[in-house]
Amino acid sequence: MPLQASQQKKASSIRSAAVIGSGVMGAGIAAQLANAGLRVLLLDVVPQRLTEEEERKGLSLSDALVRNRLSASAIAKMPKAQPPQLYEPAWVNRITAGNLTDHLVALGDVDWIVEAVVERLDVKQEVFAAIESARRPGTLVSTNTSGLSVASMIEGRGLEFRRHFAATHFFNPPRYMRLVEVVPTEDTDAEVVTLLTELCEKRLGKGVVVAKDTPNFIANRIGSYGMLVTLQDTITYGLTVEEADALTGPALGRPKTATFRMLDLVGLDTLLHVIDNVRKRSEDDAEQAIFARPDILEKLVAMKRLGEKSGAGFYRKIRGGDGRSTIESLRLDTLEYGEQSKVSSPVIEAAKAAKGVALKAKALINSNAGHKHAKFAWSTLKKTLLYSAAQVGVIADSITDIDRAMRWGFNWDLGPFELWDAIGLEETVTRMKKEGDTIPDWVEQWIADGHNSFYLESEQRRYFAARGGYSAEEQEEDVISLAALKGAGRTVLATSGASLIDIGDDVVCLEFHSHSNAIGGEILSAIRQSVQEVSRNWRGIVLANEGRNFCVGANLMLLLMEAQNGEWDEVEEIIRFFQDSMLRLKRLDRPVVAAPHRMTLGGGVEACLPADLIILSPETYFGLVETGVGLIPAGGGCKEGAALVAARAKSAAGGNGSARGDLQPSLNELFETIALAKSSSSGHEALRQGLLRPQDRVIMRQNTRIAEAKRAVLELDRAGYTPPVEERIRVAGSEGKAVLKLAVQAMQLGGTISEHDALIGGKLAHVLAGGDVRAGSEVSEQYLLDLECEAFLSLCGERKTQERMSHMLAKGKPLRN
Numbered sequence: 001m002p003l004q005a006s007q008q009k010k011a012s013s014i015r016s017a018a019v020i021g022s023g024v025m026g027a028g029i030a031a032q033l034a035n036a037g038l039r040v041l042l043l044d045v046v047p048q049r050l051t052e053e054e055e056r057k058g059l060s061l062s063d064a065l066v067r068n069r070l071s072a073s074a075i076a077k078m079p080k081a082q083p084p085q086l087y088e089p090a091w092v093n094r095i096t097a098g099n100l101t102d103h104l105v106a107l108g109d110v111d112w113i114v115e116a117v118v119e120r121l122d123v124k125q126e127v128f129a130a131i132e133s134a135r136r137p138g139t140l141v142s143t144n145t146s147g148l149s150v151a152s153m154i155e156g157r158g159l160e161f162r163r164h165f166a167a168t169h170f171f172n173p174p175r176y177m178r179l180v181e182v183v184p185t186e187d188t189d190a191e192v193v194t195l196l197t198e199l200c201e202k203r204l205g206k207g208v209v210v211a212k213d214t215p216n217f218i219a220n221r222i223g224s225y226g227m228l229v230t231l232q233d234t235i236t237y238g239l240t241v242e243e244a245d246a247l248t249g250p251a252l253g254r255p256k257t258a259t260f261r262m263l264d265l266v267g268l269d270t271l272l273h274v275i276d277n278v279r280k281r282s283e284d285d286a287e288q289a290i291f292a293r294p295d296i297l298e299k300l301v302a303m304k305r306l307g308e309k310s311g312a313g314f315y316r317k318i319r320g321g322d323g324r325s326t327i328e329s330l331r332l333d334t335l336e337y338g339e340q341s342k343v344s345s346p347v348i349e350a351a352k353a354a355k356g357v358a359l360k361a362k363a364l365i366n367s368n369a370g371h372k373h374a375k376f377a378w379s380t381l382k383k384t385l386l387y388s389a390a391q392v393g394v395i396a397d398s399i400t401d402i403d404r405a406m407r408w409g410f411n412w413d414l415g416p417f418e419l420w421d422a423i424g425l426e427e428t429v430t431r432m433k434k435e436g437d438t439i440p441d442w443v444e445q446w447i448a449d450g451h452n453s454f455y456l457e458s459e460q461r462r463y464f465a466a467r468g469g470y471s472a473e474e475q476e477e478d479v480i481s482l483a484a485l486k487g488a489g490r491t492v493l494a495t496s497g498a499s500l501i502d503i504g505d506d507v508v509c510l511e512f513h514s515h516s517n518a519i520g521g522e523i524l525s526a527i528r529q530s531v532q533e534v535s536r537n538w539r540g541i542v543l544a545n546e547g548r549n550f551c552v553g554a555n556l557m558l559l560l561m562e563a564q565n566g567e568w569d570e571v572e573e574i575i576r577f578f579q580d581s582m583l584r585l586k587r588l589d590r591p592v593v594a595a596p597h598r599m600t601l602g603g604g605v606e607a608c609l610p611a612d613l614i615i616l617s618p619e620t621y622f623g624l625v626e627t628g629v630g631l632i633p634a635g636g637g638c639k640e641g642a643a644l645v646a647a648r649a650k651s652a653a654g655g656n657g658s659a660r661g662d663l664q665p666s667l668n669e670l671f672e673t674i675a676l677a678k679s680s681s682s683g684h685e686a687l688r689q690g691l692l693r694p695q696d697r698v699i700m701r702q703n704t705r706i707a708e709a710k711r712a713v714l715e716l717d718r719a720g721y722t723p724p725v726e727e728r729i730r731v732a733g734s735e736g737k738a739v740l741k742l743a744v745q746a747m748q749l750g751g752t753i754s755e756h757d758a759l760i761g762g763k764l765a766h767v768l769a770g771g772d773v774r775a776g777s778e779v780s781e782q783y784l785l786d787l788e789c790e791a792f793l794s795l796c797g798e799r800k801t802q803e804r805m806s807h808m809l810a811k812g813k814p815l816r817n
């Protein structure tokens with residue numbers, strides 16, 4: 001029965017929620033709801049016993065402090081959680097603690113109730129009975145089960161409840177993992193599925209896959225199967241756990257935690273629980289055999305080796321006599337721990353040398369096919385592909401649902417069908433058949449019909465559809481795919497480091513695609529060419545990309561070489577080229593909108609600052625971190641920072657020309673941010689760190705960033721865009737510099753920074769304050785750029801700066817010297 005129009009809700013009308021269960025997932029979900037601006041009531045059970053501390057304080061079991069203890073302590077941990085759960089620590093105020101006994105009636109006041117209590121059917125059933133007694137008709141209710149039967153949980157509940165109920169299966173940690181599986185039952189109203197999907201996608205910024213009510217749904221079903229066969233094959237092929245991890249991680253486009261490190265994180269007892277769930281609910285003998293409990297897992301769990309939470313699993317960390325910790329691995333035959341062996345083989349080397357997941361996976365299985373590493377890789381991969389294919393129509397209606405679930409829920413670069421296409425559908429199926437494997441009928445038929453891939457890549461990707469032929473993949477609303485546009489021939493110009501792509505409506509997007517998206521000559525040349533092209537032929541430009549990170553900074557390699565050889569003219573040329581490219585972008589007579597995501601550091605920030613508007617993703621780690629490599633920002637970062645300080649002082653003084661405000665407070669803040677190489681832990685935090693303007697903003701849905709930026713370009717263009725004119729910048733001068741230098745001295749005396757940090761701090765103070773001019777002087781942009789260049793050059797000549805750069809290039813982290 002469809003909902004009455006009056007009962008239909010919009011995702012935007014959901015303002016409040018209650019989360020039941022304040023454990024790992026309940027707390028994480030509550031935080032993500034708070035991130036989306038919802039008011040959240042977090043409830044747990046009433047404790048049965050007092051803690052020692054509560055006794056000492058003279059509290060009793062009837063005190064609210066005790067009764068709300070579980071959820072209150074979960075809330076208290078949130079602002080300091082690592083990795084952070086909240087975009088802003090202060091948003092913890094959106095969450096209120098309570099307990100399910102005293103605050104049951106409060107469930108009548110919320111719009112959405114999310115259950116996240118322990119994974120036990122009987123407990124969940126009881127909780128839903130209680131919820132039903134308090135909830136108001138029309139309120140959404142969802143369960144965060146990992147894979148219990150959704151329908152069984154609500155047996156005995158009334159129809160009105162059942163129509164508003166489904167699973168919303170978040171992945172851990174809810175803030176960072178993109179997937180939510182929405183699992184309706186037969187009774188769930190279609191409008192409720194749509195509403196929950198919209199809520200999760202649009203309000204919470206998640207990626208939704210609608211799944212069937214089968215054991216463990218999609219991602220955990222395929223994922224746990226993959227772990228089981230990898231474990232079996234590791235034993236069959238006589239491999240060590242570290243060898244198996246080297247072959248099932250990045251070489252297959254999967255996270256570094258690969259198989260065994262991932263298992264340790266998940267918990268070996270949890271995996272047993274997950275596989276029991278499939279086996280017990282399955283009526284198929286073959287499936288039951290696959291999901292039998294592996295001997296070794298039972299033994300390890302019996303020995304309390306549960307993985308990271310118990311300190312040992314397939315790996316364990318031990319502290320040596322010298323206080324250093326090392327990680328040992330488990331010998332699968334003796335169950336003893338020992339030093340990890342160095343893993344190397346022609347197979348692994350071939351995969352490392354190959355570029356991109358497709359070529360890496362091909363290298364793994366084909367380059368040395370007789371090697372045990374290749375045999376193992378092929379065996380585990382083949383089984384996972386065949387199992388996934390056999391599940392189409394069973395656990396999911398389409399291959400895209402399976403691929404999305406594995407990409408978003410397990411962080412695989414490619415889902416099983418995408419990976420299968422990448423290694424060659426027809427040739428691998430021929431090989432599987434030769435090896436006696438059973439191929440699912442639909443795959444055989446698909447190939448017999450003349451198809452050699454599950455997907456057809458084009459502007460709108462098409463995929464295998466059960467009823468024959470390809471179907472257009474449902475596009476997520478407001479998502480622009482640069483990869484698809486490039487595939488459809490929409491590249492306007494390209495260098496080895498960047499491409500300019502036509503994203504429609506006469507707007508282009510400049511996409512970086514160098515290694516780690518570090519900025520070098522190729523990207524700067526692309527920026528200069530793009531400026532010319534856009535000025536002539538387009539309405540505006542977006543700076544965004546689909547890399548793992550927006551940009552990790554400037555490429556230090558060339559810079560370090562020139563510095564080590566004392567080629568100062570060359571170093572200066574590199575800086576001037578960077579500065580000039582940024583100025584051209586700033587002066588472009590068309591709107592420029594930057595849409596960074598994830599790591600946006602150093603030169604990456606400097607590339608955003610010339611934009612008219614910066615639209616940040618919630619997961620943006622934004623910071624001018626040059627001091628970490630012994631340098632200061634010199635691609636215009638300090639100049640733009642100084643301009644922001646002046647603008648802030650002016651607006652604090654009411655924006656009127658005669659009272660232009662005190663520069664020092666903002667200058668101090670900016671100095672601290674850059675000197676301490678701070679980067680934000682979210683887009684929201686970045687807005688507060690002094691490098692952004694009032695017009696800059698954060699969006700909730702990271703994958704809509706390119707579409708949002710394009711929309712902003714069009715708005716600016718429609719409003720009659722004119723580029724910013726060069727303004728003179730009011731600086732704090734020698735007086736302001738003296739204040740900053742005093743702070744540096746105090747930190748050095750206090751032992752919190754090194755002598756080299758102090759040297760860098762002094763140079764940074766000089767540039768940000770505008771050098772030795774009088775306080776309140778107005779200087780040109782070029783003057784500040786010259787100061788940046790001079791300070792940068794002198795730091796490049798310092799041995800300790802060169803050591804910092806080499807360390808960063810070799811180890812990927814900063815050296816403190």
Ligand code: NAI
Nearest residue numbers: 021022023024025026044045116117118119144145146172
């Ligand atoms: P947890 O053990 O960390 O937390 C469970 C919480 O539920 C505890 O705070 C407990 O006091 C509370 N609780 C127990 N009975 C209750 C009751 N009758 N009323 C109110 N609260 C009650 O468990 P976790 O890991 O947070 O799991 C919760 C749910 O989320 C489970 O269904 C689990 O399968 C699922 N899940 C877990 C994931 C994970 O990685 N931990 C991932 C995705 C789903």
